[in-house]
Amino acid sequence: MASIKLKAKAKKDIVSVKCLINHPMETGLRKVKETGKLVPAHYITEVTCTKGDATLLSSNWSGGVSANPYLEFHYAGAKGDEITLSWKDNKGGSDTKTAKVR
Amino acid sequence: MNTNLKRRVFLKGSVAASTIGVAVAAGLVTPSAVLAAWPEKAFTSKKIPDAMSEIFGSDVSENSEDVKITAPPIAENGSTVSITIESMIPNTEMMAILAAANGTPLVATFTPGEGTKAYARTRIKLGKSGDVIAVAKAGGKLYSNRAGVKVTIGGCGG
Numbered sequence: 001m002a003s004i005k006l007k008a009k010a011k012k013d014i015v016s017v018k019c020l021i022n023h024p025m026e027t028g029l030r031k032v033k034e035t036g037k038l039v040p041a042h043y044i045t046e047v048t049c050t051k052g053d054a055t056l057l058s059s060n061w062s063g064g065v066s067a068n069p070y071l072e073f074h075y076a077g078a079k080g081d082e083i084t085l086s087w088k089d090n091k092g093g094s095d096t097k098t099a100k101v102r
Numbered sequence: 103m104n105t106n107l108k109r110r111v112f113l114k115g116s117v118a119a120s121t122i123g124v125a126v127a128a129g130l131v132t133p134s135a136v137l138a139a140w141p142e143k144a145f146t147s148k149k150i151p152d153a154m155s156e157i158f159g160s161d162v163s164e165n166s167e168d169v170k171i172t173a174p175p176i177a178e179n180g181s182t183v184s185i186t187i188e189s190m191i192p193n194t195e196m197m198a199i200l201a202a203a204n205g206t207p208l209v210a211t212f213t214p215g216e217g218t219k220a221y222a223r224t225r226i227k228l229g230k231s232g233d234v235i236a237v238a239k240a241g242g243k244l245y246s247n248r249a250g251v252k253v254t255i256g257g258c259g260g
Contacts, residue, residue: 057215058212064227065225071223071224075217
């Protein structure tokens with residue numbers, strides 16, 4: 001399952017990490033128009049980005065983050081770093097992606 | 103012969119069913135384990151002070167221009183509102199985005215690791231017009247700043 005698009009680019013000694021995750025991010029409050037039934041909650045709760053053993057960013061989310069979430073952050077690093085981003089959702093789903101800083 | 107065949111089908115079926123049962127049981131165990139580290143109480147709080155107490159241990163924050171929040175003044179579509187938060191305060195340990203008008207205000211928290219800038223950009227959902235609040239925790243104190251976002255439905259830009 002390739003749900004993550006991960007790009008990291010170094011400019012001087014700052015690396016900007018941009019990622020897009022394919023995920024419905026259902027809050028559990030939305031109703032299906034035809035049936036009036038609630039769509040069960042299904043959203044990402046945890047997003048973590050690491051470089052080797054070091055955690056670059058850990059983030060907790062609620063269903064308030066938009067569908068197909070976008071995340072950008074910056075860290076002090078260099079070209080050639082290998083970073084890994086992973087997410088977990090409330091239904092036990094998860095995915096991981098590794099990218100090299102360009 | 104006929105009964106024998108049926109018996110085989112029955113046996114096969116039962117084996118398959120039990121495997122599914124095990125898989126479901128395993129599946130049921132994982133979500134709770136995942137949620138253990140996730141502050142459920144904070145994310146389900148309906149009031150901003152409650153959510154802040156759960157996540158930061160306090161709901162008293164100082165208004166600060168060093169916490170920057172960039173949000174569009176008018177959002178034509180409340181389901182994707184681009185928000186950038188940045189803290190200029192040294193040693194920022196944690197940041198959070200709260201949407202005042204949402205049913206459950208706490209949207210996301212960010213904990214930067216060493217060497218990571220206290221900066222995050224993401225897209226959030228806004229139920230209706232209201233303030234989006236950025237909170238940063240540094241040195242045991244809370245700093246916040248807010249930006250008003252007007253959500254227009256229908257996309258007339260008004």
